[in-house]
Amino acid sequence: MNSVNDISNSALTAYGIRQAVTAHNVANLNTDDFKASTAINKEKQNGGVSTSVLKNSDSVDISREAVNMISNSSGYKANVKTMKAAAEMSKELLNIKA
Numbered sequence: 001m002n003s004v005n006d007i008s009n010s011a012l013t014a015y016g017i018r019q020a021v022t023a024h025n026v027a028n029l030n031t032d033d034f035k036a037s038t039a040i041n042k043e044k045q046n047g048g049v050s051t052s053v054l055k056n057s058d059s060v061d062i063s064r065e066a067v068n069m070i071s072n073s074s075g076y077k078a079n080v081k082t083m084k085a086a087a088e089m090s091k092e093l094l095n096i097k098a
Contacts, residue, residue, distance in 0.1 A: 007049075
């Protein structure tokens with residue numbers, strides 16, 4: 001099993017990729033014949049997540065992209081807090097043992 005930091009780090013990478021896909025879709029909103037992409041997360045066997053990017057046949061829906069931006073930002077912040085909490089717990093454990 002991977003550590004909390006390894007799992008959270010993979011999630012941070014995944015949310016970064018998802019946000020890049022969303023930004024790419026928004027940037028090409030008015031490009032003729034542009035088809036939106038979607039980032040799909042998949043759970044890894046030993047913990048963590050991997051992300052793949054798929055091309056859709058749909059055009060860009062700005063409301064969907066806005067929701068994705070908010071969701072990606074919230075997920076990223078949650079994983080940063082998880083890493084901070086793990087660091088604080090390790091620090092407290094070392095203080096107890098000292």
